[in-house]
Amino acid sequence: MTPTLDKGDGHQLGVQRAYDTLAETYATHLPDTRAESLLELAVVDAFVEAVTAGGQDGGVLDAGCGAGRMSRYLADRDCAVRGIDLSPGMVEMAKRDHPDLDFAVGSLTDLPFADSTFAGVMLWYSAIHTPTAGQPRIFAEAARVLRPGGHLVIGLQAGQGVRDVSASYARLGLEVELQRYLFTADEVAAHAAGAGLTEIVRMVRRPRGSERDDQAALLAQRR
Secondary structure, eight states, X not given: OOOOOOGGGHHHHHHHHHHHHHHHHHHHHOSSSTTSOHHHHHHHHHHHHHHHGGGOOOEEEEETOTTSHHHHHHHTTTOEEEEEESOHHHHHXXXXXXXXXXXXXXXXXBOSSOTTOEEEEEEESOSTTSOGGGHHHHHHHHHHHEEXXXXXXXXXXXXXXXXXXXXXXXXXXXXXXXXXXXXXXXHHHHHHHHXXXXXXXXXEEOOOXXXXXXXEEEEEEEO
């Protein structure tokens, strides 16, 4: 079911519309983990090990799953994955490309799950379109649906400021309005701590190829 966004959710509505427009192109151009370096994947692999350790069922929420590429990565490593995304178009692509996995439409700021549902929550480049003021709510919701001792992994472009990424998609013939927000690893760790999550490890690397910004990943655990 598509979440109902009221007039106060204008920012989320804009992101939703942008990704509905981008969905098929995004799924075609980024079907897997080819954009991740071994460093990013090492943090994800540490997350997988944490949520499946000791015979846990490895129930993981891929929050902001997009077209399902990271859900596939987790599922192939014995995680029982459920994916949600704000964009119905992206969820449609995820269901098309990964019909054996569970996807639904939902918002990071109002996760449609009970408290303490998951062993792990992934926010992989999915909180980047939310300004600073909205970050605490995202982390609070992630922490709420985590079991005690559960783990959160987050990936993002790291730094400061705002990037307008509309021009990048215009080169592909797509007209959207979309910005992404940069946060330092220290800021991410502070948001996690504010939600009751303890940092375990962080990774920050310099840009490579056509990247403009540092890339960061952080693994944290619910106290």
